[in-house]
Amino acid sequence: MSATATTEIRAATAADGAAVWRLVEASGVLDVNSSYAYLLFLDHFGGTSVVAQDEDGEVVGFVTGFRPPREPEAVFVWQVAVAEAARGQGLARRLLDALVRLPGCRGVRFMLTTVTPSNAPSQAMFRSFARGVDAEVAVSPYLEEGHFPEGGHEPEELYRIGPFQIEDE
Secondary structure (H helix, E strand, O other), X not given: OOOOOOOEEEEOOHHHHHHHHHHHHHHOOOOOOOHHHHHHHHHHHHHHOEEEEOOOOOEEEEEXXXXXXXXXXXXXXXXXXXXHHHOOXXXXXXXXXXXXXXXXXXXXXXXXXXXXXXXXXXXXXXXXXHHHOOOEEEEEEEEXXXXXXXXXXXXXXXXXXXXXXXXXX
């Protein structure tokens, strides 16, 4: 399992939900939701989510996203994960690039996401994406520790990347 030039990146479908759930669970850092949540999310928002499959057809990475109803020119990135064996090859960044080129993201000029203050790899990935599309990154407080009922969850900062223009291919 690795992310090579032959890794296929495509729009996600509900059929990818189980593999996405397994990647989240294996990540050890992402909030794991029910398998049903991923099946439902990818059924409804597959057009704004992407998966990467290796040459054996195994899902080795994904980005889940959606277009916020109050901000139609944005895509909100919910979760990003890459299988351990496929890390360090730029796959997460390639997934973000592919995401904004999906038909479901046509007209998107901003990417929104939340990142915890200690998650330096995610911060670097989103900043790299911003540089690649020649966009600014604005970071602001979003969810405080007290918002999370289970306790022990770091605050989440809102990253707003944009504006940017993606050319139709």
